[in-house]
Amino acid sequence: MTEARPRIWVSQPLFPDVVGRLREYFDVVETAQVTRHAPAQIAAALAACDGALVTLNDRIGAPEVAGAPRLRAIANVGVGYNNLDIAALTDAGILATNTPDVLTETTADFGFALMMAAARRITEAERWLRDGQWRQWSFETMLGMDLHRATLGILGMGRIGQGIARRAAGFDMRVLYHNRSRLPESLERECRAGYVDFDTLLAQADHLLLVLPYSPQVHHLIDAAALAKMKPTATLTNIARGGIVDEDALADALGSGRLAAAGLDVYEGEPAVNPRLLALRNVVLTPHIASGSLATRRAMVALAVDNLTAALGVGPDAGRPPTPINAAALAQAKPGLKRGA
The missing domain is CATH 3.40.50.720 (NAD(P)-binding Rossmann-like Domain)
Structure with a gap:
């Protein structure tokens, strides 16, 4: 048999x-x-x-x-x-x-694209156009934040973080990072990236991008206190895991003008999305598709x-x-x- x-x-x-x-x-x-x-x-x-x-x-x-x-x-x-x-x-x-x-390079592509979309208000501008608002244009319509020569902060400097840092070189960005352990000096030079502590990363980043793995130790690492240390003109992009960000604290910061914009591909309760985030104009929301080529x-x-x-x-x-x-x-x-x- x-x-x-x-x-x-x-x-x-x-x-x-x-x-x-x-x-x-x-x-x-x-x-x-x-x-x-x-x-x-x-x-x-x-x-x-x-x-x-x-x-x-x-x-x-x-x-x-x-x-x-x-x-x-x-x-x-x-x-x-x-x-x-x-x-x-x-x-x-x-x-x-x-x-x-x-998935490293594809995810790095997407992380950079999502950061750009948040900084330059791309989805907000598209909705505004589709709603027939262009007739209300003025010289100050949809002003966003530059990426070129800005400071990029990367939280989590594994393969994907390094890929994003390499892309930032084309925009002449200053790259800072924080990680559980510092990269070898040769890899820092290759990525044109400087190591800083967590608080310095928050304070100096014009655009903060999260690429760290999730663990209970980093649950709500980006909370109200962390967001308060960021520039009000800064953006936050998360392609890591939703639980790393306190979404209510983020909604408070975005709604009050304490933070300029955010790009999110991951959510704590996905596929459910915090309704406060859905209601905000200055957050780009995508359905966990960073590796989706x-x-x-x-x-x-x-x-x-x-x-x-x-x-x-x-x-x-x-x-x-x-x-x-x-x-x-x-x-x-x-x-x-x-x-x-």
């Missing part, structure tokens, strides 16, 4: 031709339409699976994997993974992977497929997934999984 093949759950519709590569080794159960799965639905889907391909929409922790004795690997399509409880997965012997690097999204799914295939012990990189998050889980064998092929 033919031995049953490992089973994979794909939590959201993804590129069928890319996901189809999994069928060489696995039985694949795909979700037909975009779904916000309840925790019980995720637990039920994982119960009889050996692996899963999931997105940031899918929150997975101890309760979701408790009834999944065969589950060995979860491949997250995204560089961030605050949707996964890594400690719980490691305790359960489940490897988690993510998709860094392949066709080529990059396909590359992200392809990397997740490679991770999952390797983590389950098959394919050319069997046992060596390219981008593990909790590599220690690889050493923990689980019953019911045939690892070799």
